[in-house]
Amino acid sequence: MTARFRLRQAWVIARLELARVFLSRRSLWIYGLALLPSVLFLVHSIDVRYRLGKARQGGSVPPAAIEAIETGMSEQQVLALAGKPGEDQQRTVRRWSRREEKGREISESREVLSRRMIYFDGRRRAVLWFEDGVLRSKNVYEILNFTEDREVYAGVFQYFYLRLAIFFGCLGIFLNLFRGEMMDKTLHFWLLVPARREVLLAGKFLAGWTAAATVFTGGAMLAFAAMLWPHVGAGAEAYWQGPGAMHALRYAVAAAMGCAGYGSLFLAASLWIRNPIIPAAVLLLWEASSGFLPELLQKFSVLYYLQSLCPAPAPMEQDVPALLRLILAPAAPLSPWLAIAGLAGFCLLVLWAAAAGVRRIEINYSTD
Amino acid sequence: MSAQEIVFENVSKFYGDVLGVNRIDLRIPPGLTSIVGPNGAGKSTLMNLMCGLIHPDRGEIRVLGISPREPERLMRITGYATQFDAAPRWATGFDFVASSLLLFGYSASLAERLAWRALEQVGLTEAARRKVISYSKGMRQRVRLAQALAHDPQVLVLDEPLNGLDPVVRAETIALFRQLAAEGRHVLISSHVLQEVDAISDRVVLMANGMIVAEGDIRGVREEIHEHPSQFLIRCAQPSRLAALLFERGPVAEVRLLEEDGALLALTRDRRAFTRTLTLLAAEGLPVETIVPADENVHALYEYLIGGSA
Numbered sequence: 156m157t158a159r160f161r162l163r164q165a166w167v168i169a170r171l172e173l174a175r176v177f178l179s180r181r182s183l184w185i186y187g188l189a190l191l192p193s194v195l196f197l198v199h200s201i202d203v204r205y206r207l208g209k210a211r212q213g214g215s216v217p218p219a220a221i222e223a224i225e226t227g228m229s230e231q232q233v234l235a236l237a238g239k240p241g242e243d244q245q246r247t248v249r250r251w252s253r254r255e256e257k258g259r260e261i262s263e264s265r266e267v268l269s270r271r272m273i274y275f276d277g278r279r280r281a282v283l284w285f286e287d288g289v290l291r292s293k294n295v296y297e298i299l300n301f302t303e304d305r306e307v308y309a310g311v312f313q314y315f316y317l318r319l320a321i322f323f324g325c326l327g328i329f330l331n332l333f334r335g336e337m338m339d340k341t342l343h344f345w346l347l348v349p350a351r352r353e354v355l356l357a358g359k360f361l362a363g364w365t366a367a368a369t370v371f372t373g374g375a376m377l378a379f380a381a382m383l384w385p386h387v388g389a390g391a392e393a394y395w396q397g398p399g400a401m402h403a404l405r406y407a408v409a410a411a412m413g414c415a416g417y418g419s420l421f422l423a424a425s426l427w428i429r430n431p432i433i434p435a436a437v438l439l440l441w442e443a444s445s446g447f448l449p450e451l452l453q454k455f456s457v458l459y460y461l462q463s464l465c466p467a468p469a470p471m472e473q474d475v476p477a478l479l480r481l482i483l484a485p486a487a488p489l490s491p492w493l494a495i496a497g498l499a500g501f502c503l504l505v506l507w508a509a510a511a512g513v514r515r516i517e518i519n520y521s522t523d
Numbered sequence: 524m525s526a527q528e529i530v531f532e533n534v535s536k537f538y539g540d541v542l543g544v545n546r547i548d549l550r551i552p553p554g555l556t557s558i559v560g561p562n563g564a565g566k567s568t569l570m571n572l573m574c575g576l577i578h579p580d581r582g583e584i585r586v587l588g589i590s591p592r593e594p595e596r597l598m599r600i601t602g603y604a605t606q607f608d609a610a611p612r613w614a615t616g617f618d619f620v621a622s623s624l625l626l627f628g629y630s631a632s633l634a635e636r637l638a639w640r641a642l643e644q645v646g647l648t649e650a651a652r653r654k655v656i657s658y659s660k661g662m663r664q665r666v667r668l669a670q671a672l673a674h675d676p677q678v679l680v681l682d683e684p685l686n687g688l689d690p691v692v693r694a695e696t697i698a699l700f701r702q703l704a705a706e707g708r709h710v711l712i713s714s715h716v717l718q719e720v721d722a723i724s725d726r727v728v729l730m731a732n733g734m735i736v737a738e739g740d741i742r743g744v745r746e747e748i749h750e751h752p753s754q755f756l757i758r759c760a761q762p763s764r765l766a767a768l769l770f771e772r773g774p775v776a777e778v779r780l781l782e783e784d785g786a787l788l789a790l791t792r793d794r795r796a797f798t799r800t801l802t803l804l805a806a807e808g809l810p811v812e813t814i815v816p817a818d819e820n821v822h823a824l825y826e827y828l829i830g831g832s833a
Contacts, residue, residue, distance in 0.1 A: 156595055160628055167625045175611050344609030346576055348626040349598035518576040519538065520607065 161354045168358025169365065170348070175410040176328060176366040181335060185327050185367075188320040189374030192311050196381035199304075203385040206298050209335065210275040213241020218276040221295060224283065228290045230270065233283060240272035240283075253423045300391050306470040308382045312406060313469035314373065317461050321371050321413040328367050330431045332359045333516065352513045360422055360506060367414035375410040378404050402466040405491065409464035412498050416457035426512030448485070454497065463494035465480035526588035528552055529573060529678065529709060534781060536568055542733040543568040547582070549728065550734060551711065555704035557720040558713040559825070566713035567606065568682050574603045579646035586678055588710075599627070601670030603680040608654035608663055616666045617651040620673050627674055641673035642666075646695060660687035670694070678709040679695030685714065697723045723767075726825065736828045742819050751827045752776045752790040754817035755797070759811040762787045768809070773800035788817060807831070 176182060220237040228236075251264045270285040278299050284292040299305070336342035345355050383391045383399075391399070417438075424434035445456035453459045463470075489497060527729055529551040536543035544565040555598045558566045560766030571577045572584055575598075584590065589597045610619040620641055624634035642651045645665040650658065655666055664687050671679060684700075700723060714720045720727060725743065729737040737744045759765045762785055766778040769789055774797060777790040791797040798814075805811045817823075 164626060164628065170623075171622050174613060178613060323684060340607045341609045341611070343576055343603075343605050343607060344623070346594065347574060347598055347603050347605075349595050350626060351595050354595075514576070516579060518571060 161351065163271070164350050165354050165358040165361060168345070168348075168355060169361035170360035172274045172332070172359055173365060176332075176362055179331065179335070180364075184325060185324040185370060188324050188375045189370045190377070191320070191374075192316060192378035193374055193381050193478075195311070196308070197384075200381050200384045200404075201283065203298060205416070207385070210241060210273075210280060210298060211277075213273070213275060214239070215241075215275045215277045218279070221274055221276050221279065221281045224274075224281065224290070224293060226290050226293055230272075230285055230288045230290075233285075233290060234273065237274050241275050242273040243270070245270045246261075246353045261433070264347065266329045279378075289397045299385060301386050301394070304382050309465065310470045311378070311465040313462065313465060316371070316375060317409065317413050317458065317465075318442065320374075321367075321410060322417055322442070324371060324415035325367055325414055326421050326431070326435050329360075329418045330425045332363050332422060332425065334431065335426045337518075342516075343518050345445055345517065352516070356422075356506065356510055356513045360419065360509075363418050363422065364415055367418055368411040371409045371414055375406050376403065379406060398466070405464055405466045408491070408495065409461050412464060412495060413457065413461050415502050416498050419502040419509065420457070421504050423509035423512060426509050426516060456500070457498070457501070460489070460498040460501070463488035464491055487519075524803075529587070529657070529711075530583075530585045531572075532583045534579045535574060536572060536577060537580050543577075544572070544616055544730075544733045547735055549738065551728075553704070553707050553709050554725040555700055555710045555712070555723060556726050556728060557724040558664060558711065558728045558730060559720050561714070561715055564715075564730040565733040566715075566730055567682055568733070570603065570605075570682055570711065570713060571727075574598075574601060575782050576603075578607075599674070600677040601672065601680060602669040602676035602678070604664075604667040604682065606682045606683060606686075607687075608655065608667070610663075610666070612656055613654070615652050616662075617645055617652050618657065619655055620670050623670050624673055635676075638669075639674050642667040644672055644699060645669045646692065661689060661692060664688060665692070665696075676708070679703060679711065681710070681712045683714060686708075686710050686717055719830060727824075729824060731829045737824060741824065742816075744824055751818070752792045753797075753819075754823075755789045755791070756813075756815045756817045757787050757789060757801070758785050758811070758812040759787070760785055765804065765809060765811070768804055769797075769800065772804075773797050785812070 216237045223236055224233055234240075246269055248269050249264050249265050250267045251262060253262050254261055255261070255289050267286050268288070270288075271285045272285070274281045274283070275298075279295055279297045281447075282294045282296075283290055284294075306513065336345070345359075346352075348355075351359075383395075420438060421431075421434070424438075425431060428434050442456055442458045445458055448456070488494070529549075531547045531549040534547040535545050542565075545568065560566050568577065572579055573586060573591060573595050586597055586720055587600060587631060591597055612615075614622070617638055619633075621634045621638035624637050625631065627634075629637065636695070639648065639651075642648050645668050647662065647665050647669060648809060651664060655663065658666065664684065668681065668684060671681065681700075685696060688696060700710050700712065704725065707728070712720075712723075724741070726740045727738065728735055729744070757765065762780055766780060766787055766789075769775045769778055773789075773791070774793040775789050775791050779788045789797070801811060818827075
């Protein structure tokens, strides 16, 4: 048999297995995991677009006018500076206060005229709060904050997508490739074809990886598109012309390589260990604690390579405890090419170990 | 080791502490061989070992000179229909057979042609486009057989292949097995139903508790069992006279006149002398109609060898 014939066999196995992986009832929750960020970003985008539309209905003012408004100004001064607000609400409120007089605490109230004006400059919203005609507070925020949205995406991608969604998704897909078929009592179909066990392993890995990468890379790209959607016409084009396309590509590659890395590990584990929960828990712990490990050992963590592939570091709040910060902080990243090569080498090493496992696999439906 | 035989040499297999098969020495020539034994005797284990689905703890197996650890070579010449369905939920009978053929490296058109031929052989062409999950037990049995047959293997291994088949299909399937065996192939079937094996096998392998208790053609095995006299059922118009003459001249241990008219059962420890005497009696004009060995069947052998029925 030639290498070409074996490659063709692996491809046929992958093709046949793909339908099983994609249509398996056991895989349905994986689609949910993969699509969750897209749904969240889509809901956020719809909300932003709705609020933008509503803000635009009231007209907009120059950004400089909003900058010029300061607390302590009167209503007339603000109106003179910025013109008619997009939203304007007035009401009278009763305000209670206490004071001490001759050792006694006296409580008294008075009516205050409260007014809220909202201006919009096409991107930001300024909420002004007046009492008795004087500006008491000015709250300016961006309805559309591209930088913040990109940071949120980076956070969701690294903390949720890589660490949880792809991790558990691959657990579901790759453990089922052999162990699921053992449970369904269908594995003998593959062991009775004229193919080396290593070819079967390659075919099944290819099927699992194709399915996982399609689902998770697709999910990541959908979420990226949903994140960009409200920014169309407000900076997204410039971003896309600049680093945006490369960022999207790096996220896609990170998702696909994550599927390869975790997939190979779970596939090998399914061939060597009977209970999948144990290797999953150990791997999750290993990945989570990789920040503590010496640099050499960190290279045996899938996350190390994936973080190197991400275009932006995951955002971290300033008030994150030092210990957690240490865990979450990535080690010195590799260049993307080195990360891809390193992860590919890591996968090959794991698959080599899996090949030894697949050679000794036996059909024993009665005890599995 | 012979490249024309399936050879087991001192093969043992344990599932943890549970015995699968123990110290199996067996050579299976071409033809139709039945592996017979009660549930748990080790029949499926033997077949799984042969096809590489499990590996022996001890000993060596060769299928026409090929080790079961070389599936790439072995499964080209071997078709194995197990007791378990392997068809995916979405697959039709045709898809199931044709897709497995693609793994042999056949082109799609050749795989289709071979799949149709195999489905025709098992009489499943009409239902070929239906999903396997909608098949009856007998149809599933047949589609598994079609899959095992489709690549025209030299060795056909069939685990309980007649289970669930209706009488007509059963007869057709047995005829197919015989035809395949007559073409010089190895056809191995396992069964726990002794009667059906009797009717179709060239040779039998009797198993119990993971060991082979006897093997060979049924008569040969029977002749080796000296402690039980051979039984013959004889039909004759004068059964009482025949019984008396047999006692007088023949080496019979016992003769029983049966309730059925003209039938008697004779037990002898010397088959040759017995048949010689019967031939002489018939030549002298005694109206002997038929002589049938009454215990040259697997059921009787099992009774004698193991002491219980399968």
